[in-house]
Amino acid sequence: MSEQTILLPVEIEKIDQFVNRFPGEVEPEDxxxxxxxIVKAGSLLNISRALRDEFxxxxxxxVTAVDYLPENSMEVVYHIYRSVGGxxxxxxxxxxxxxxxxxSLVPVYPGADFQEREVYDMFGILFEGxxxxxxxxxxxxxxxxPLRKDWREAYFEEEGKPFKSRxxxxxxxxxxxxxxxxxxxxxxxxxxxxxxTGEHDALLLDSLTRSKKADGTPAVHSDTVIVNxxxxxxxxxxxxxxxxxxxxxTIVALKPVMGYLHRNHEKIGERxxxxxxxxxxxxxxxxxxxxxxxxYALAVExxxxxKPPERxxxxxVIMAEFTRISNHxxxxxxxxxxxxxxxxxxxxxIQERELILxxxxxxxxxxxxxxxxxxxxxxxxxxxxxxxKIRDLVNERLPRRIDEIDExxxxxxxxxxxxxxxxxxxxxxxxxxxxxxxxxRASGVPYDIRRADPYSIYDRFDFDVAVRxxxxxxxxxxxxxxEVRQSLRILQQAVRDIPEGPIQEGKPQYQVRVPAGEAYxxxxxxxxxxxxxxxxxxxxxxxxxxxxxxSFVNLNAFEAICVGNKIADVVAILGSVDIVxxxxxx
Amino acid sequence: MExxxxxxxxxxxxKRFVMTYVDDIVWWGKKYYTKEGIQRRMSIDAxxxxxxxxxxxxxxxxxxxxxxxxxxxEENELGEKKDRCTSCGICAKVCPPQCIWIVRTxxxxxxxxxxxxxxxxxxxxxCMNCGFCAEYxxxxxxxxxxxxxxSVYDRHTKNIxxxxxxxxPLTYYAEIRPTNYEREEAARAEAEAAKAARKxxxx
Numbered sequence: 184m185s186e187q188t189i190l191l192p193v194e195i196e197k198i199d200q201f202v203n204r205f206p207g208e209v210e211p212e213d214x215x216x217x218x219x220x221i222v223k224a225g226s227l228l229n230i231s232r233a234l235r236d237e238f239x240x241x242x243x244x245x246v247t248a249v250d251y252l253p254e255n256s257m258e259v260v261y262h263i264y265r266s267v268g269g270x271x272x273x274x275x276x277x278x279x280x281x282x283x284x285x286x287s288l289v290p291v292y293p294g295a296d297f298q299e300r301e302v303y304d305m306f307g308i309l310f311e312g313x314x315x316x317x318x319x320x321x322x323x324x325x326x327x328x329p330l331r332k333d334w335r336e337a338y339f340e341e342e343g344k345p346f347k348s349r350x351x352x353x354x355x356x357x358x359x360x361x362x363x364x365x366x367x368x369x370x371x372x373x374x375x376x377x378x379x380t381g382e383h384d385a386l387l388l389d390s391l392t393r394s395k396k397a398d399g400t401p402a403v404h405s406d407t408v409i410v411n412x413x414x415x416x417x418x419x420x421x422x423x424x425x426x427x428x429x430x431x432x433t434i435v436a437l438k439p440v441m442g443y444l445h446r447n448h449e450k451i452g453e454r455x456x457x458x459x460x461x462x463x464x465x466x467x468x469x470x471x472x473x474x475x476x477x478x479y480a481l482a483v484e485x486x487x488x489x490k491p492p493e494r495x496x497x498x499x500v501i502m503a504e505f506t507r508i509s510n511h512x513x514x515x516x517x518x519x520x521x522x523x524x525x526x527x528x529x530x531x532x533i534q535e536r537e538l539i540l541x542x543x544x545x546x547x548x549x550x551x552x553x554x555x556x557x558x559x560x561x562x563x564x565x566x567x568x569x570x571x572k573i574r575d576l577v578n579e580r581l582p583r584r585i586d587e588i589d590e591x592x593x594x595x596x597x598x599x600x601x602x603x604x605x606x607x608x609x610x611x612x613x614x615x616x617x618x619x620x621x622x623x624r625a626s627g628v629p630y631d632i633r634r635a636d637p638y639s640i641y642d643r644f645d646f647d648v649a650v651r652x653x654x655x656x657x658x659x660x661x662x663x664x665x666e667v668r669q670s671l672r673i674l675q676q677a678v679r680d681i682p683e684g685p686i687q688e689g690k691p692q693y694q695v696r697v698p699a700g701e702a703y704x705x706x707x708x709x710x711x712x713x714x715x716x717x718x719x720x721x722x723x724x725x726x727x728x729x730x731x732x733x734s735f736v737n738l739n740a741f742e743a744i745c746v747g748n749k750i751a752d753v754v755a756i757l758g759s760v761d762i763v764x765x766x767x768x769x
Numbered sequence: 770m771e772x773x774x775x776x777x778x779x780x781x782x783x784k785r786f787v788m789t790y791v792d793d794i795v796w797w798g799k800k801y802y803t804k805e806g807i808q809r810r811m812s813i814d815a816x817x818x819x820x821x822x823x824x825x826x827x828x829x830x831x832x833x834x835x836x837x838x839x840x841x842x843e844e845n846e847l848g849e850k851k852d853r854c855t856s857c858g859i860c861a862k863v864c865p866p867q868c869i870w871i872v873r874t875x876x877x878x879x880x881x882x883x884x885x886x887x888x889x890x891x892x893x894x895x896c897m898n899c900g901f902c903a904e905y906x907x908x909x910x911x912x913x914x915x916x917x918x919x920s921v922y923d924r925h926t927k928n929i930x931x932x933x934x935x936x937x938p939l940t941y942y943a944e945i946r947p948t949n950y951e952r953e954e955a956a957r958a959e960a961e962a963a964k965a966a967r968k969x970x971x972x
Contacts, residue, residue: 353870
């Protein structure tokens with residue numbers, strides 16, 4: 184945390200102060216259902232610098248864009264926070280669809296890097312001054328900008344679901360059979376797929392060689408070795424690729440490459456109705472589907488202006504905290520796999536996770552793709568016998584088993600010598616790079632959304648925000664054990680206090696009415712801040728549906744963490760950052 | 770002392786190893802290939818080995834477990850089958866991946882719709898097992914199945930289920946989801962009674 188944030192308790196919750204500070208450049212949003220401010224494109228950099236340095240908004244959470252096709256304009260949307268807690272400040276910049284250019288915020292918030300690249304990739308908005316503006320999820324040479332409203336995917340059927348061909352005259356056909364790319368294949372001009380050899384890697388190598396040392400000299404010399412790790416490397420937990428430049432064994436530069444699992448989740452979400460998105464959120468971070476449900480439900484409930492009944496709130500918290508435990512012990516197990524303790528710690532972790540998944544299965548019907556949350560409640564109450572199982576698990580078995588894992592691994596000399604002092608991320612860096620969740624807190628920043636900006640009923644529970652101060656790989660391991668213990672505390676209180684009552688506000692509806700407007704719902708997911716930005720225009724399908732994925736944003740700092748360490752530690756560091764590619768690539 | 774952390778860790782693994790055999794002796798002859806043995810390994814008192822040898826042993830699925838929808842038909846004393854489905858199309862509209870296709874029956878003379886499906890398809894390659902169709906069906910006509918062993922050699926011809934493949938008797942539903950079945954039947958009986966009462970009143 185920089186000193187300035189502590190010294191400047193300037194409150195700008197009042198519109199006047201912020202607007203008066205930048206006369207003529209900022210105006211409050213006046214559309215109904217929308218919040219925040221509209222900032223003039225030319226003064227964006229100045230204003231954001233002032234917001235960071237004068238007003239203490241030092242944490243950039245989310246950068247995204249919305250394509251308002253009917254008005255022929257696009258908006259870049261920023262959400263920023265103070266790392267000492269409090270609500271978001273949202274501001275937007277309008278750009279034209281023909282010449283979309285805004286200045287990059289990377290000089291102010293380095294954490295904008297990947298998210299601006301994503302916006303460029305998906306909307307074609309150019310960020311002036313961005314150090315490395317390449318496509319990030321799609322490949323170089325991809326034609327079109329997929330999240331623009333006039334872009335259509337292969338197998339396109341209709342603008343929104345439900346499709347008219349399904350009922351009442353729904354003769355089945357496999358889209359696979361009747362559209363073998365059909366007329367939906369679009370190439371850039373002068374492009375011949377037969378002779379194409381791809382410039383993607385040339386650009387990537389170029390980006391790697393442009394990496395600079397702290398003193399400004401080029402990091403990569405001709406005598407460095409460039410190693411390509413992945414996308415099929417087992418330790419990358421999926422299809423994730425890292426390009427590493429080495430001097431001897433020491434990393435001098437590193438570029439992550441992702442998008443191998445990209446399926447344009449957000450476009451699918453904009454075709455879906457609001458409710459239909461719920462099971463799709465399960466498939467983001469597939470290890471913690473309940474938390475994903477939670478974030479999405481919160482965002483849409485904010486738009487609809489409803490609140491779930493008391494019992495549903497408790498059930499949500501119980502499920503979300505169970506998810507955190509299962510995710511963290513799985514992450515610890517996987518992390519030990521990466522260190523070379525092959526599968527024994529992993530299976531110990533999995534055994535406890537299985538018991539939690541048994542509960543999820545009994546309650547929601549599925550072990551991993553839970554699809555349990557509904558707008559204004561949850562899908563169903565606890566079946567008979569499940570409450571007792573939850574109670575015994577959180578009071579008896581899990582605390583014991585966490586202690587066992589702790590005893591088994593924490594003091595092990597092998598674990599310590601592989602991780603202590605490796606991959607250090609300082610608190611300033613962590614905030615600047617928009618790190619979230621365990622990675623942020625292991626660097627000594629006690630920022631937990633459950634405390635900093637409480638949602639649901641988290642303000643009722645007595646728990647501590649886990650924090651560690653060294654920011655190395657060992658602390659990123661320890662923080663997960665701490666967090667599991669805190670989650671158990673929350674669970675014990677929730678299980679003790681859960682009231683009887685209804686679990687759904689009003690009647691369950693399959694076609695919810697969502698008034699026009701925007702909402703950003705964020706939860707402290709197991710991997711960090713999971714945000715859903717939803718824009719509705721009053722129709723059954725969301726106009727914009729954006730996921731601020733913690734696994735994706737946390738990779739911003741990956742190069743900074745790795746540089747200076749040995750190549751063998753990349754695997755350990757990546758394991759300690761804990762990413763899931765389903766969420767990174769979306 | 771250097772190395773003591775590793776030794777303490779190894780004691781944990783040793784304890785787990787020994788516990789497997791202790792539990793085997795305590796549960797002599799009942800721990801493997803028996804129902805209670807599987808329950809034991811899944812319980813919160815489980816210790817030692819916890820793996821289940823699929824397919825020789827199968828973990829029982831809970832009542833709410835959901836995998837691929839099926840259609841319910843009722844059978845009367847004469848053996849006539851009647852679909853509960855009225856082809857209202859709510860399941861097709863709520864389906865997130867849009868894997869349900871329904872053809873509504875029309876009266877050949879008046880060409881007015883008749884409340885039963887002429888055809889009903891589910892492409893199980895696309896189905897994401899979310900359970901929305903079962904959840905929002907107002908007639909309790911479509912429900913999620915428990916049968917998860919569905920692999921075939923040719924997905925192109927076998928994985929589009931038609932109405933015949935999807936239909937299962939009400940008795941099967943009562944068997945796999947007894948609590949849900951009882952609750953729904955009670956609600957249906959209540960609704961019918963209310964309807965009958967209204968009818969009497971209006972007459």
